[in-house]
Amino acid sequence: MATGREIAQLCGVSVATVSRVFNQPETVNEETRERVLRVAKELDYRPNESARALSTKQSTMIGLVWDTDHRRPGWRHPYLQDLLIGLKSALSAHGYHLLMLATSGDAREVGASLADPVGYVNLTRRHHLGGLVLIDSGSDADAFEAFAQSGVPCVALDVAVDGPRATYVTSDNSGGARSAVQHLLGLGHTRIATITGPVGNQPSEARLSGYRAALHEAGVPARDEYVVAGDFYRASGTAALQRLLALPEPPTAVVAASDEMAVGALLAARAAGVRVPEDLAVVGFDDIEIASVVEPALTTVAQDKPGFGVAAAKAIMAMITGGGREEPVVLPTRLVVRGSCGAG
């Protein structure tokens, strides 16, 4: 690898000038600037990132905090891949890279885990990271708050956080659930139940409130027994629907807070001999791959998956260059009507 010194020697200038060519081009004479650039290109010179980071105290890397929560083994993020694609491409535009921080330590104790946000924050400083992107792994609202308070720029996904240099991006969960319920109301349903995510989970709570709002707006009385808690996993959807079907007056429609639970509900319905959508309309949330292949295909509230990544990247870059705090961003959702609601 060519170094700045070599370029300098070949061009008959000092290393300072070479550095200036790349960092404050306007302060160096056009002729020498071009000479340096030409030689740099010839040698395929690339400034050493370690040296640069050491000197400037900041790198071109963003940390990615993504722990698979031990409290939720087997949990998979519903659309990690799309999120990463969006994040990576948006970051690339600024020449930034994504560093997936290790979650456990080695002998040197470099480790960190969600239980120890300090570890992550230390890693951030050690690597001079520009900031952190926090991916919700189920139920980490409290841990995320610690990150937000630490002062390092960070943007959380699907978890509302507040801090001097923190913000978050989330879907319009409430609005999404609301539109799902409205759709069912429009189809004539009034006995509409919902299967929620874990209590305390923010997106889940928002979806629940959207559900309630839609019913309220339509003047349909809310029934407590129509709200049953799941945990986003498929099995909980199955269990929830079984409870709903056992009700003296079972619902004719159900909206689940995740597609996985909706699929679980579908299975429960099939097992119980309940036809979907004839006897029961089902609506999910997320629009994951599976939604379009189950039978019947799942009507669901789609999230803007790559949009999460792009918005997160934008926010973090804005905080890095701007220095302040950014407004939270709420991504629009979109109701995808397929077969399971009876209107496909």
Added chain:
Amino acid sequence: MATGREIAQLCGVSVATVSRVFNQPETVNEETRERVLRVAKELDYRPNESARALSTKQSTMIGLVWDTDHRRPGWRHPYLQDLLIGLKSALSAHGYHLLMLATSGDAREVGASLADPVGYVNLTRRHHLGGLVLIDSGSDADAFEAFAQSGVPCVALDVAVDGPRATYVTSDNSGGARSAVQHLLGLGHTRIATITGPVGNQPSEARLSGYRAALHEAGVPARDEYVVAGDFYRASGTAALQRLLALPEPPTAVVAASDEMAVGALLAARAAGVRVPEDLAVVGFDDIEIASVVEPALTTVAQDKPGFGVAAAKAIMAMITGGGREEPVVLPTRLVVRGSCGAG
């Protein structure tokens, strides 16, 4: 952040000693060593990674090359998440992190893309990365070869590469396909067709050869018209099965080189009024999420998804510390029997 100098002053030793405590602990007197460690812990000292990388010319980061191939828009890796989990956790054990390299450049031309492996290699050197992990994004065998030849330690996933410090990890694709076919033979099928991936794709070719081997071993003549090419996408599976069903003597069983195509085949069968598994047995490959929710559930050849990541991490770490080349690793596959083959 505390620096080594501060520790040194507080302990009344030199910075060299502090450094030695962390890098060659055996060379420093036990008493002072413990004193340094204690103070380091108190100050929550973490050696600055940039300085360390600059000085030692190697960082604790592994580059991840994962381009979504422009030639295959919409392509999704079938199990990226599991792979990352395995990779990350195995790397963590060594205190290493994963750097997702940016794929496009900014004004400073830091960029790189699969079309320009040199860019990635430069990034690797600039960041003093320990090595690269190359994730197959569909059909990049040629580009990967360039990486392998560049001399930087790298391990490719699902693409056989050869180079001074390169190796790869892949599933036993041939064996997996073979076991699938053997299973079908055992159920009495002899008219067994296959839907392959893109021609030239290595895993696909291996699966095809496994298919052929199984037929050959059983003395069942291979028919050319029973081998139809797809591209791993769902739609190609649909199209392929339509062609197979149009044959004068259509197959009674089909093994697809991916679950997506198997699902596509399921759809085609349903549309054509062909019952699965009664009229047609279907077997997929991968065992992705979808496989267990389609109707009928898909019998498929499961890959060891986190195993990919773990094996890749092991190989790369071995090459970093060892310096040489590692043997390719072939992960075992496992036939998961569900409903679509008629033996569930």
Added chain:
DNA sequence: TGATTGACCGTAAGCGGTTACATGGACCTT
């Protein structure tokens, strides 16, 4: 014409570690 200015560039001091080499003392050998 001497002082002032500004554009351009070099000097050198970091940034925070690692490590080859030198130093010094304790202990052993002859």
Added chain:
DNA sequence: AAGGTCCATGTAACCGCTTACGGTCAATCA
């Protein structure tokens, strides 16, 4: 008692880049 070993530690150079500061020189000004 002088010389040799070994262990523990300090000294200082170096990694490659950034940047505050100061110097040079030509152009401008009074």
